[in-house]
Amino acid sequence: MSTTYNPKVIEPKWQKIWMDEKAFAATTDYTKPKYYALVEFPYPSGQGLHVGHPRPYTALDIVARKRRMQGYNVLYPMGWDAFGLPTENYAIKNKIHPRVVTKNNVARFKQQLQSLGYSFDWDREINTTDPEYYHWTQWIFLKLFNAGLAYKTEMPINWCTSCKVGLANEEVVNGVCERCGSPVVRRVKSQWMLKITEYADKLIDDLDTVDYIERVKVSQKNWIGRSEGAEVDFQIKGKKETLRIYTTRPDTLFGVTYMVLSPEHPYLDQFKDEITNMDEVLAYREEAAKKSDFERSELAKEKTGVEIKGLSAVNPVNGQEIPIWISDYVLMSYGTGAIMAVPAHDGRDWEFAKKFGLPIVEVVAGGEDVQKEVFEAKTGTMVNSDFLNGMDFDTAKKTMIKWLEEKGIGHAKKNFKLRDWVFSRQRYWGEPIPIVECEKCGFVPLSEKDLPLELPEVESYMPTDTGESPLAAMTDWVNTTCPCCGGPAKRETDTMPQWAGSSWYFLRYTDPHNKEALASKEALKYWLPVDWYNGGMEHTTLHLLYSRFWHKFLYDQGIVPTPEPYQKRTSHGMILGSNGEKMSKSRGNVVNPDDVVNEFGADTLRTYEMFIGAFELAASWSEDGVKGCRRFLERVWKLQDMLTEEEGYSKNLEVRMHQTIKKVTGDFETLKYNTAIAAMMSLINDFYKAGKVTKGEMKTFLSLLNPVAPHITEELWQIAGFEGRIYNTQWPAFDEAKTVDSTIKLVVQVNGKTRAVIDAPADVDKDMAIAMGREAAAAKIKGDVIKEIYVPGKLVNFVVK
RNA sequence: GCGGAUGUGGCGGAAUGGUAGACGCAGCAGACUCAAAAUCUGCCGGUGGCGACAUCGUGAGGGUUCGAGUCCCUCCAUCCGCACCA
Numbered sequence: 001m002s003t004t005y006n007p008k009v010i011e012p013k014w015q016k017i018w019m020d021e022k023a024f025a026a027t028t029d030y031t032k033p034k035y036y037a038l039v040e041f042p043y044p045s046g047q048g049l050h051v052g053h054p055r056p057y058t059a060l061d062i063v064a065r066k067r068r069m070q071g072y073n074v075l076y077p078m079g080w081d082a083f084g085l086p087t088e089n090y091a092i093k094n095k096i097h098p099r100v101v102t103k104n105n106v107a108r109f110k111q112q113l114q115s116l117g118y119s120f121d122w123d124r125e126i127n128t129t130d131p132e133y134y135h136w137t138q139w140i141f142l143k144l145f146n147a148g149l150a151y152k153t154e155m156p157i158n159w160c161t162s163c164k165v166g167l168a169n170e171e172v173v174n175g176v177c178e179r180c181g182s183p184v185v186r187r188v189k190s191q192w193m194l195k196i197t198e199y200a201d202k203l204i205d206d207l208d209t210v211d212y213i214e215r216v217k218v219s220q221k222n223w224i225g226r227s228e229g230a231e232v233d234f235q236i237k238g239k240k241e242t243l244r245i246y247t248t249r250p251d252t253l254f255g256v257t258y259m260v261l262s263p264e265h266p267y268l269d270q271f272k273d274e275i276t277n278m279d280e281v282l283a284y285r286e287e288a289a290k291k292s293d294f295e296r297s298e299l300a301k302e303k304t305g306v307e308i309k310g311l312s313a314v315n316p317v318n319g320q321e322i323p324i325w326i327s328d329y330v331l332m333s334y335g336t337g338a339i340m341a342v343p344a345h346d347g348r349d350w351e352f353a354k355k356f357g358l359p360i361v362e363v364v365a366g367g368e369d370v371q372k373e374v375f376e377a378k379t380g381t382m383v384n385s386d387f388l389n390g391m392d393f394d395t396a397k398k399t400m401i402k403w404l405e406e407k408g409i410g411h412a413k414k415n416f417k418l419r420d421w422v423f424s425r426q427r428y429w430g431e432p433i434p435i436v437e438c439e440k441c442g443f444v445p446l447s448e449k450d451l452p453l454e455l456p457e458v459e460s461y462m463p464t465d466t467g468e469s470p471l472a473a474m475t476d477w478v479n480t481t482c483p484c485c486g487g488p489a490k491r492e493t494d495t496m497p498q499w500a501g502s503s504w505y506f507l508r509y510t511d512p513h514n515k516e517a518l519a520s521k522e523a524l525k526y527w528l529p530v531d532w533y534n535g536g537m538e539h540t541t542l543h544l545l546y547s548r549f550w551h552k553f554l555y556d557q558g559i560v561p562t563p564e565p566y567q568k569r570t571s572h573g574m575i576l577g578s579n580g581e582k583m584s585k586s587r588g589n590v591v592n593p594d595d596v597v598n599e600f601g602a603d604t605l606r607t608y609e610m611f612i613g614a615f616e617l618a619a620s621w622s623e624d625g626v627k628g629c630r631r632f633l634e635r636v637w638k639l640q641d642m643l644t645e646e647e648g649y650s651k652n653l654e655v656r657m658h659q660t661i662k663k664v665t666g667d668f669e670t671l672k673y674n675t676a677i678a679a680m681m682s683l684i685n686d687f688y689k690a691g692k693v694t695k696g697e698m699k700t701f702l703s704l705l706n707p708v709a710p711h712i713t714e715e716l717w718q719i720a721g722f723e724g725r726i727y728n729t730q731w732p733a734f735d736e737a738k739t740v741d742s743t744i745k746l747v748v749q750v751n752g753k754t755r756a757v758i759d760a761p762a763d764v765d766k767d768m769a770i771a772m773g774r775e776a777a778a779a780k781i782k783g784d785v786i787k788e789i790y791v792p793g794k795l796v797n798f799v800v801k
Numbered sequence: 802g803c804g805g806a807u808g809u810g811g812c813g814g815a816a817u818g819g820u821a822g823a824c825g826c827a828g829c830a831g832a833c834u835c836a837a838a839a840u841c842u843g844c845c846g847g848u849g850g851c852g853a854c855a856u857c858g859u860g861a862g863g864g865u866u867c868g869a870g871u872c873c874c875u876c877c878a879u880c881c882g883c884a885c886c887a
Contacts, residue, residue, distance in 0.1 A: 677824080
C-alpha cells in the first residue's frame with residue numbers, strides 16, 4: 001500500500017535534486033538544436049508573488065520541459081526587473097536603501113518561484129540593478145546617442161504630481177498616472193528622448209515576419225498609427241507664405257471649403273498684424289491652453305472655434321478663396337497642426353461646418369445627400385472635381401498626388417501617431433545616463449571604458465518639486481570633467497526609465513557573465529531569436545514595442561544577428577478573484593500562492609492554473625477547482641498501487657494511449673493546457689476502470705504529466721523503479737495508425753436529426769454504412785429517401801421527403 | 802465613435818460544418834463506516850413519459866446547407882484597448 005501523497009516532502013526533495021544535478025542548465029554545446037523559451041521577468045515588488053505570475057511561468061515551463069524531453073538544448077531563464085518607483089517609494093518611506101529593499105524582495109521572489117518547481121536555469125539569473133548588467137544598458141544608450149537616436153530637448157512632458165516624475169505617453173492613462181492614479185499635468189522640461197519614430201515603418205512592416213497572436217499585432221499597428229496621405233501647401237492670400245497641411249484624402253481637394261489651424265499654430269503670432277479679430281483669437285487660444293489634452297478630447301462633444309478674420313487661403317486646385325478658422329479639434333502635435341476641411345467627406349469637418357454654417361461640397365458620389373449626412377467611405381466616384389471626375393478613390397488619390405508633385409505644391413507623406421520616447425526620469429533608482437554636459441562641447445558621452453557609471457550613494461532619494469532628480473544634489477558626483485576637452489562639466493542627473501533594462505534583457509541571458517560584451521557573438525547567433533515569448537497584453541505598446549525598437553537598432557549596428565527579437569509572442573489572461581473581479585487588497589479577494597503551495601502543493605497549483613480555462617482569457621479563482629486538481633493528483637499518486645509487471649500497453653487501452661499522447665503533445669503547443677489535462681484525467685479514469693496500469697502505460701502517463709506536475713511524476717517514476725530521472729527521459733511517441741479505433745460509432749441521421757448511433761467497423765464503406773443505417777433508423781424513415789449523405793467514418797444522413 | 806475580444810447546464814469550461822455539454826466543480830443516490838470525513842461506483846440541460854423515447858435547447862432575429870454553437874447578414878449585452886491622429 002502506498003504512503004500518503006505529501007507534496008510538502010516530495011516537492012522540496014526534488015527541487016533540491018534538480019538544483020544539485022543542474023538539471024535545467026542550458027549548455028554551451030552550440031551543435032545541439034536550441035530552444036529559447038522566455039517569460040517576462042518580474043518586478044520584485046514588496047508584495048511578493050501574485051497568483052497571476054505562475055500562469056505564464058507554468059505554461060512556458062511546460063513547453064521548456066517538453067522540449068528538453070524532445071532533445072533540445074533549452075534556455076528558460078529568469079531574472080529581475082528591479083529598478084523602479086515602488087521600490088524607491090518604499091525606501092523613502094522606511095528609510096532603507098533601495099538596494100537593500102531590492103535585495104530582500106528578490107530573495108523572497110526567488111524562494112517563491114523555486115517552491116513552484118520551475119525549470120529555470122538559475123545560473124543565468126540577471127538583475128537590471130546590478131552594475132555589471134546596467135553597464136550594458138548604458139552602453140546601448142551610448143550607441144543610440146552616437147547614432148543620433150538619443151537627443152535632449154525642451155518639451156512639455158507629462159508630469160505626475162504625486163510621483164514627481166516625467167512619464168512617457170504610454171504611461172498616462174485617462175489623464176492620470178498609470179502607476180499611482182494621480183493627475184498628470186504638463187510641464188516643460190529638458191528631456192532625453194529616443195527616436196523610436198525612426199523605426200516606425202520597420203516596427204509595423206516586420207510584424208509580417210513574426211508569429212505574434214493577432215491582437216498583439218493589431219494593437220501595435222494601431223499604436224504606431226501609420227497613415228499615408230499628402231502634404232499640400234495652400235497659398236495665404238496676398239502673402240508669399242503658404243500654409244502647409246496634411247491630409248489622407250488628397251482626392252477630396254476640390255471639396256475643401258475652409259481651413260483650420262490648431263490654437264498653438266505659429267502663424268497666429270506671425271500674422272498677428274493682419275488678423276483683425278486677434279482679441280477673439282487669443283481668447284480662444286487661452287481657453288484651449290487651459291485644458292489638458294485629456295480634457296480637450298473628453299469635452300469635445302461639441303465643436304468650438306473662431307474664424308480668423310483678415311486672413312484667407314487659396315485652394316491650389318481651383319483658385320478659390322477660403323476662410324481660415326482656429327479650433328482645438330486640430331492638434332499641433334500631429335501632422336502640420338493645420339488641416340484642409342472637407343465637410344462633405346469628414347465627420348469632424350462636417351460637424352464643424354454644420355455648427356458654423358460653412359458650405360458643404362460633395363466631391364465623392366455614392367452616399368446620401370451630403371447636406372444631411374457625411375459620406376466618409378472610400379468608395380464611390382469623383383464628382384465636381386475637374387480632372388478627377390469619374391475616378392475611384394485609389395486612382396483619384398494617386399492622380400492628385402502626382403499633380404501636386406508636378407506643380408511643386410505638395411507631395412506624398414506618411415504620418416505616425418507614435419511619438420518619440422521620453423527617456424528621462426527625475427528619480428534616483430534607475431540607470432544613470434552616461435552623458436556629461438560641457439560648457440564648451442555640449443553633451444558629451446562617456447567613453448565605453450568608463451562604464452558602468454555607477455549610481456552614487458545619496459543622502460536622500462526624495463524627489464524634488466523643482467523637477468530635479470535627487471542626484472542633482474550630489475555636487476561631488478555631478479561636477480566632473482569633460483571627456484572631450486577636460487574642462488569643467490556636469491553629469492546628467494536624470495536616470496533612465498524602468499523600460500530601459502527590460503528592453504534588452506533577453507540578450508543578456510544568452511551569455512550573462514560576459515565582461516567584454518553584452519553577450520558573445522556566438523551565444524547571440526546560437527540563441528536568437530527567442531523562439532517563444534509569453535507576456536502580458538499590457539506590455540504590448542510599452543515593453544514589447546520598446547524592446548523591438550532597441551533590437552532593430554542593435555541589428556542595424558551589427559550587434560545582434562536577427563532583425564526581430566522574438567519569433568513568437570503569446571499572451572495570457574488575468575487571474576481574477578473568486579468574485580470575478582481583479583484581485584486587490586481593497587476588494588479582499590487576493591489569493592497568496594504561498595498559501596496554496598502550503599495547503600495543496602506546487603503541483604496542484606500548477607495543474608490548477610493550467611486547467612482553469614482558456615489560457616488567453618481571464619479566469620476567476622475557485623478554491624473548489626483547486627481541490628479538484630489536488631484530487632486528480634491523489635488519483636495519480638495511487639496509480640502506484642495498481643501498477644502491474646506488464647511492459648507495453650494493455651490491448652484495450654492501446655488506442656487510448658496513442659490518442660492521448662497525440663492530444664497532449666499537440667495541445668501543449670497550442671496553449672490548450674486545459675484540454676490536455678482533461679485528456680489525462682480521462683485516461684486516468686480508464687486506468688481506474690481497468691483496475692490496473694501497466695509499466696508502459698505508467699511511463700507514458702507520467703511523462704505526459706511531468707511538464708505540468710513535475711514533482712509527483714518524478715517521485716512516482718522513482719518509486720516505480722524506472723530508470724534515471726523523468727526530466728531527461730524521452731517524450732512519448734505516438735503512432736498515427738494506432739490512434740484509430742477498429743470500430744467506430746456511426747451516427748445515423750434522418751433529415752439531419754440523429755436517430756441512432758451504431759457500431760460499425762472502421763473500414764466500413766458507403767454502401768454498407770447506408771444499409772446499416774437504413775436498418776437502424778427504419779422506423780424513422782417515413783417517406784421516400786431522396787438523398788443519402790455519407791461522411792466516411794462519421795455518419796449517414798437520409799434526406800426524406 | 803473606431804478597433805479587439807467574449808456570450809454554451811447551477812458553476813469553470815469542451816466541441817476539423819457531422820451524437821452539443823468532454824474534463825472538472827457543485828448536487829443527488831449507492832457501497833464502505835457505529836457515525837462522519839475521505840475514498841470508490843453510478844446519475845446529473847429543460848419539459849413530457851414508469852419506460853424505450855419524444856420534444857425544446859449554445860445572447861436575439863434572419864440566411865446558406867442534407868446537417869450550424871461553428872459559415873454569412875442584421876441586431877443586443879458585457880469586457881478590454883484607442884480616442885477629434887485630419
